[in-house]
Amino acid sequence: MIEIGQYNNLEIIREAVQGVYLADNEGNEVLLPNKYVPKEFKIWDTISVFVYLDHEERITATTIKPYVTLQNFGYLRCMDVNEYGAFVDWNLEKQLFVPFKEQARPMQVGNWYIVYAYLDEKTNRLVGSSKTKKYLSNENITLKKFDKVDILVTHLTEKGANVIINRKHEGLIYKENIFEDIRTGDRLEAYIKKVREDGKIDVVLQEEGYKSIEPNAQFVLEELQASGGFLPLHDKSNPEEIKNQLGLSKKLFKKAIGTLYKDKKIEIKKDGIELL
Known part of the structure; x- marks a missing residue:
């Protein structure tokens, strides 16, 4: 089945004046307009295309990659507003429609919004919504620490x-x-x-705890080597100084130099750390 709003791997089955026709393994067909047809191809070649409805509500394929796909979120710019809703740029010729009822707050031309793309059951069109919370849930969470x-x-x-x-x-x-x-x-x-x-x-x-100690220790070691063997940072340094120089929190920095000290790679002095 050819899925609207998704990437589809389809076979080129025949040429036409307006482009080439593609088909899935069930025989469903879609047109790939001339402007998207590869310069070199053969009949029965497989090609990856994005499928959506064009300006005339016809199912069509494109090789252009949209900024958002079905049941996904994107950060999109509002390009126009009319009496029906707003239109946002998603990198395709036909802009993505966001009805007023699906706007968390009235969209304004030129502003950017987080938009969720869904398939409208009545029109079979891909439509956007900035009411993103209703498409998210923090129930039945299977995630765990360190994931x-x-x-x-x-x-x-x-x-x-x-x-x-x-x-x-x-x-x-x-x-x-x-x-x-x-x-x-x-x-x-x-x-x-x-x-x-x-x-x-x-x-x-950044990874935390036992999973982050070794990578950060290696990072600090490389910074020491690049700085001639000495860094003016130590376990009592200001957190902002550590963040500005290394991009690490003080907690992660202390764990890193603790590892290096135990491995006898560095000496911790009053004014900084030094390679041994």
Whole structure:
């Protein structure tokens, strides 16, 4: 079956004036317009295409990659607003429609929004919604501490960065755990710090605990080597100094130099750490 709003691997079955026709293994066909047809191809070649409805509501294929696919989230710019709703740029010729009823707040041209793409059952069109919370749930969480996850930053607050985890859950990176410049719309790899009893999930951008000691120790060792064998940082240094110079929290830094000290790789002095 050819799936609207998704990437499909289809076979080229015949040429036509307007392009080439593609088919799945059930015989369902879709047109790939001339402007997207590869310069070199053979009949029965398999090609990966994105399928959606064009301006005339016809099912069509494209080799252009959209910014968001079915049942996924994207950070999209509003390009137009009319009496029916808003239209956001998702990198295809036909802009993605976001009805007024699916807007968390009225969209304005030029602004950017986190948008979820879903299939409208009445029209069979891919439609957007900025009411993202209803597509997320923090029930039946199977994640655990130290799990590596994919996140999308949705907005920044005084507490930190709110994120969508694995396209399913809401989470938070507390500001004291942010040691790099992150912005709304960023897609990052992160780690689960804690899953609370009330379903809230704490996230960090660096591995913590026993899984992070060795990599950070190696990182500090490489920084020492690059700095001529000495760094003016130690276990009593200001956390901001450590963060600015190494991008590590003081807790992770102390664990790293503790490992290096035990392995007799460094000497901890009053004014810094030195390679042995």
